[in-house]
Amino acid sequence: MPRITVDGEIIEVPDGRTILQALDDVGLLMNGVDIPHYCWHPKLSIDGSCRLCQVEVEGIPKLQIACNTSVQEGMAIRTDTERVRKAREGVMELLLVNHPLDCPICDQAGECKLQDYAYEYGVEASRTREPRRALKKNVDLGSTIKFDQERCILCRRCVRFCSEIPGTGELRVFNRGDASVIDVHPDFPLENDYSMNVADICPVGALTTQDFRFKIRVWFLEDAPGICTGCSNGCNVHIGVANNKVYRYVPRRNDDVNDTWICDSGRMSYKQIGGGARLKEAGVRGEAGRLENTGYEAAVREAAKRLRSMIEEHGADSVVVLASAHATNEDLFTLRRLSDGLGAGADGVAVVQGKSDALLIKADKAANAAGARALGFGPAGPVLDRIRDGRAKAAIVLGHDLLDESHLGGTEALEGLDLLIVLDVQQSALHKVADVVIPVRHAAEKYGTLTNHAGRVQRVEPAVEPAWEAWSDGEVLTLMGQALGLEGFEDGYDPAKISEWMSERVSAFAGVHLRVVGDQGRPLPGERA
Amino acid sequence: MLKVPYVTGYLSEHFGDDGFGTLSGYEARGGYRGLRQALDTSPEDLIELLKSSGLQGRGGAGFSAGMKWSFMPTDSDRPKYLVCNADESEPGSFKDRILLERAPHQIVEGILIAAWATGAEKTFIYIRGEYAFPADQVDRAVAEARERGYLGAKVMGKDFAHEIVVTRGAGAYICGEETGLLESLEGKKGLPRKKPPFPAQYGAFGMPTTVNNVETFSHVPHIVCKGADWFRGFGTEKSPGTTLFGVSGQVQRPGLFELPLGTPLDEIIFEHAAGLLEDRPVKGVIPGGMSMPILPANQLDVPMANEFLRERKTMLGTGGIMVMDDTTCMVRVACVISYFFRDESCGQCTQCREGTGWMNSIVERIERGAGEQSDLDILLDVAGKMEGQTICAFSDAAAWPIQGLLRHFREDFEAHIRGKKCPFPGSFEL
Ligand SMILES: Cc1cc2nc3c(=O)[nH]c(=O)nc-3n(C[C@H](O)[C@H](O)[C@H](O)COP(=O)(O)O)c2cc1C
Ligand code: SF4
Ligand code: SF4
Ligand code: SF4
Ligand code: FES
Numbered sequence: 010m011p012r013i014t015v016d017g018e019i020i021e022v023p024d025g026r027t028i029l030q031a032l033d034d035v036g037l038l039m040n041g042v043d044i045p046h047y048c049w050h051p052k053l054s055i056d057g058s059c060r061l062c063q064v065e066v067e068g069i070p071k072l073q074i075a076c077n078t079s080v081q082e083g084m085a086i087r088t089d090t091e092r093v094r095k096a097r098e099g100v101m102e103l104l105l106v107n108h109p110l111d112c113p114i115c116d117q118a119g120e121c122k123l124q125d126y127a128y129e130y131g132v133e134a135s136r137t138r139e140p141r142r143a144l145k146k147n148v149d150l151g152s153t154i155k156f157d158q159e160r161c162i163l164c165r166r167c168v169r170f171c172s173e174i175p176g177t178g179e180l181r182v183f184n185r186g187d188a189s190v191i192d193v194h195p196d197f198p199l200e201n202d203y204s205m206n207v208a209d210i211c212p213v214g215a216l217t218t219q220d221f222r223f224k225i226r227v228w229f230l231e232d233a234p235g236i237c238t239g240c241s242n243g244c245n246v247h248i249g250v251a252n253n254k255v256y257r258y259v260p261r262r263n264d265d266v267n268d269t270w271i272c273d274s275g276r277m278s279y280k281q282i283g284g285g286a287r288l289k290e291a292g293v294r295g296e297a298g299r300l301e302n303t304g305y306e307a308a309v310r311e312a313a314k315r316l317r318s319m320i321e322e323h324g325a326d327s328v329v330v331l332a333s334a335h336a337t338n339e340d341l342f343t344l345r346r347l348s349d350g351l352g353a354g355a356d357g358v359a360v361v362q363g364k365s366d367a368l369l370i371k372a373d374k375a376a377n378a379a380g381a382r383a384l385g386f387g388p389a390g391p392v393l394d395r396i397r398d399g400r401a402k403a404a405i406v407l408g409h410d411l412l413d414e415s416h417l418g419g420t421e422a423l424e425g426l427d428l429l430i431v432l433d434v435q436q437s438a439l440h441k442v443a444d445v446v447i448p449v450r451h452a453a454e455k456y457g458t459l460t461n462h463a464g465r466v467q468r469v470e471p472a473v474e475p476a477w478e479a480w481s482d483g484e485v486l487t488l489m490g491q492a493l494g495l496e497g498f499e500d501g502y503d504p505a506k507i508s509e510w511m512s513e514r515v516s517a518f519a520g521v522h523l524r525v526v527g528d529q530g531r532p533l534p535g536e537r538a
Numbered sequence: 539m540l541k542v543p544y545v546t547g548y549l550s551e552h553f554g555d556d557g558f559g560t561l562s563g564y565e566a567r568g569g570y571r572g573l574r575q576a577l578d579t580s581p582e583d584l585i586e587l588l589k590s591s592g593l594q595g596r597g598g599a600g601f602s603a604g605m606k607w608s609f610m611p612t613d614s615d616r617p618k619y620l621v622c623n624a625d626e627s628e629p630g631s632f633k634d635r636i637l638l639e640r641a642p643h644q645i646v647e648g649i650l651i652a653a654w655a656t657g658a659e660k661t662f663i664y665i666r667g668e669y670a671f672p673a674d675q676v677d678r679a680v681a682e683a684r685e686r687g688y689l690g691a692k693v694m695g696k697d698f699a700h701e702i703v704v705t706r707g708a709g710a711y712i713c714g715e716e717t718g719l720l721e722s723l724e725g726k727k728g729l730p731r732k733k734p735p736f737p738a739q740y741g742a743f744g745m746p747t748t749v750n751n752v753e754t755f756s757h758v759p760h761i762v763c764k765g766a767d768w769f770r771g772f773g774t775e776k777s778p779g780t781t782l783f784g785v786s787g788q789v790q791r792p793g794l795f796e797l798p799l800g801t802p803l804d805e806i807i808f809e810h811a812a813g814l815l816e817d818r819p820v821k822g823v824i825p826g827g828m829s830m831p832i833l834p835a836n837q838l839d840v841p842m843a844n845e846f847l848r849e850r851k852t853m854l855g856t857g858g859i860m861v862m863d864d865t866t867c868m869v870r871v872a873c874v875i876s877y878f879f880r881d882e883s884c885g886q887c888t889q890c891r892e893g894t895g896w897m898n899s900i901v902e903r904i905e906r907g908a909g910e911q912s913d914l915d916i917l918l919d920v921a922g923k924m925e926g927q928t929i930c931a932f933s934d935a936a937a938w939p940i941q942g943l944l945r946h947f948r949e950d951f952e953a954h955i956r957g958k959k960c961p962f963p964g965s966f967e968l
Binding site: 055056057058059060061063071072074077079096099100102103104106107136137138139162163182184185186187188189 | 710712727880882884886887891895900910916
């Protein structure tokens with residue numbers, strides 16, 4: 010590892026990297042060592058065009074761009090000299106020559122790198138007396154992204170993104186010189202599964218998502234760390250929250266999982282959190298055949314009571330348990346213990362399959378399919394068979410993925426059950442046939458861990474509180490376990506303790522639990538993820 | 539009858555002979571002897587010869603040709619390429635065009651010698667798109683050389699293979715910058731590449747590549763035939779050899795003159811180009827193509843070699859000399875120059891993209907009579923910000939002429955600002 014000196018401080022950095030890459034690798038870039046940059050992005054090819062990242066390198070007369078200068082043993086860099094300051098100021102002034110400076114009506118204000126750097130390194134306004142370029146404003150590049158050509162500083166991150174990450178190449182620089190503009194070819198709009206990432210990497214307000222623009226000023230948002238639940242990749246996200254409401258997901262960098270990207274459908278899945286499709290009321294089917302709201306805890310107790318009488322009548326063998334791949338490891342460890350404690354006839358997990366690609370999107374459309382499998386929940390088939398052939402009299406079902414075409418395709422087969430207990434985040438057709446329904450929390454509303462497709466265990470924590478009563482699945486199941494008098498449920502449900510216990514009891518999770526996974530997750534033993 | 543340069547030297551002495559452009563005509567006048575001789579010399583010795591001749595690249599930057607050849611890797615089994623830069627688009631330059639038209643075999647011979655010296659297996663001749671006639675001459679010469687066995691699997695029967703591919707430019711000044719050229723050659727937009735990597739490591743199609751100018755290659759056969767000392771007999775100690783000065787502007791005899799480097803500028807203008815039309819006084823002279831800073835009338839004694847021109851804050855560039863008489867409005871000159879650079883900037887680098895446009899807007903405003911005194915400081919400040927900080931030298935090339943005009947002709951600018959109009963007669967289309 011070469012040692013370089015930055016402003017007099019000796020830093021050990023990885024070999025074969027450029028100055029910006031190396032500082033980024035060791036976590037110091039813009040976090041101890043400030044080298045402002047526009048065109049460079051850690052996950053895109055080096056462009057070297059904005060010229061903002063110039064630094065002094067001892068022994069080289071001209072300033073060098075830090076994004077494209079390789080580190081070498083003994084290299085001495087200065088970022089704090091008058092020459093560097095003037096170079097930055099020069100670039101900033103020239104970038105502002107044609108910038109509309111419409112910050113008050115720009116949706117990027119507050120997270121705009123032009124605003125930030127102009128304030129920190131530059132001139133407040135350019136001395137230009139010339140009219141600014143008049144270009145396209147507010148145009149649709151595709152169905153997801155709005156474009157303001159006047160605000161663009163031509164860093165070409167978006168162009169490189171499209172050609173290098175999804176590989177679709179919709180965006181291009183047209184013309185040359187100061188007539189250069191970013192645009193799409195006629196009839197080839199910006200449409201790919203990752204299109205909205207361009208809004209995240211655009212340093213200014215030139216690219217914004219249709220979904221988020223003008224919803225709220227970003228300075229009202231608080232970022233909570235979260236995990237996307239759209240598929241088993243488990244992309245890391247920042248959950249943007251204001252007044253207990255989720256406004257957006259943006260990617261949270263995790264080089265082992267999603268780099269700095271998320272897919273568009275995952276990004277939009279934030280809408281499920283507060284959405285109208287949420288299950289908000291607990292219900293117990295009464296004499297009249299209707300679901301009645303008897304109160305949350307009462308419903309849980311009623312579920313346990315009916316379950317006990319089913320077991321007394323038909324034996325524990327008549328109970329089947331279906332896990333949800335959306336629940337946390339801790340929820341599912343609790344379910345595992347409940348299923349084992351009861352001696353249920355069969356258990357398994359229903360996972361919906363969908364499209365996948367070589368980048369992020371995985372076929373398992375749930376965040377914790379791998380966790381469920383690691384906790385011993387096999388395929389749903391044997392469980393569904395028992396339901397279909399009548400061996401099962403009672404079922405505990407988490408979520409509603411069993412309704413998918415690939416499993417039951419509807420509720421008909423469930424009508425033969427004497428008792429159907431459903432714990433779910435969302436409303437579904439299950440509620441028409443369930444005997445007890447209990448609303449539970451979304452992954453963005455609770456503590457726990459999720460295991461992604463590659464066996465990486467990642468933490469979730471509450472970003473928002475549901476506005477209705479809802480516990481996490483684990484808490485509901487714990488109360489049921491207690492009510493059924495099963496062992497191991499006496500201490501209640503504390504996700505951190507349960508997690509630790511799971512890591513002791515389940516060899517697949519040895520040593521990996523909520524308290525130790527950190528904000529970047531940790532692979533299960535034996536997994537390289 | 540072909541028109542010939544008014545003054546000739548070893549490069550151009552046969553330019554008037556019909557048939558010099560053909561293989562037989564070229565060989566009849568001693569052509570391809572240099573190649574024969576080179577193929578009996580080791581590549582290392584050839585590179586040493588080139589180094590000791592002191593031949594500087596004639597494409598504008600004046601870098602030692604021998605040095606450049608020595609940067610080509612010798613320990614790599616990847617194919618190596620040469621590129622002959624025939625994109626000549628610097629306003630005021632037309633020497634390469636004449637070399638391509640009149641002496642294509644001289645270029646081919648120089649290329650083959652360089653190929654032997656550097657171990658290159660292929661050369662791309664990238665010819666400016668508008669140069670249709672010159673390109674046809676080169677095409678023909680290459681075909682003749684191939685037929686004669688000077689190209690192909692066994693050059694002159696030796697165990698040395700070489701091919702030449704002639705490509706036509708797609709019409710942008712920036713495609714003359716060597717890495718912009720490489721991109722264009724590969725079929726992409728002519729955007730100069732960031733360096734490192736340099737072409738000697740990662741050039742055309744990713745292979746080690748050396749780029750030289752048409753004229754640079756043309757000198758090579760002569761150096762091989764007659765030796766480094768002979769070559770050093772022309773020109774100055776630091777700038778040996780002759781070059782083709784192209785003189786344009788308000789002179790009696792515009793044209794091409796082959797003269798030793800170091801020939802005084804006033805000799806070129808008043809003797810060879812026969813002075814100005816109507817014997818008017820000189821106002822200013824651009825010494826080396828439009829990107830080189832202008833010299834005022836009292837500095838025409840300068841010897842035309844970089845070591846002397848640098849002292850006057852300008853450079854030899856491509857040797858394209860543009861002479862302007864006392865009726866010239868230097869603000870209009872600034873308008874023309876800055877418009878060219880605004881239009882031709884590739885637009886990658888912030889300073890160049892925004893600076894060229896800003897400078898052009900300011901000088902045009904001054905020409906319209908709407909300038910302010912502070913504009914001059916802004917012009918110099920912007921030019922300063924554009925210098926030495928970009929991917930390629932275009933940005934410098936755009937800044938220098940404006941700096942030169944303000945250095946020597948500030949009064950013209952101030953007169954526009956004071957009088958709120960252009961004080962020069964005639965109309966000027968902005
Ligand atoms: C903007 C720009 C335009 C250029 N145009 C040409 C050109 O048309 N022909 C040329 O030979 N060199 C041109 N050059 C110089 C080339 O980059 C390169 O230095 C040259 O071809 C090397 O050849 P030489 O070493 O034989 O001079 C240009 C450079 C710049 C910065
Ligand atoms: S739109 Fe944004 S990301 Fe794309 S080039 Fe312009 S400033 Fe950069
Ligand atoms: S790839 Fe999967 S986890 Fe990642 S953002 Fe998309 S849906 Fe979410
Ligand atoms: S200096 Fe100008 S021409 Fe050269 S790469 Fe940068 S923007 Fe393009
Ligand atoms: S970040 Fe280095 S040039 Fe843009």
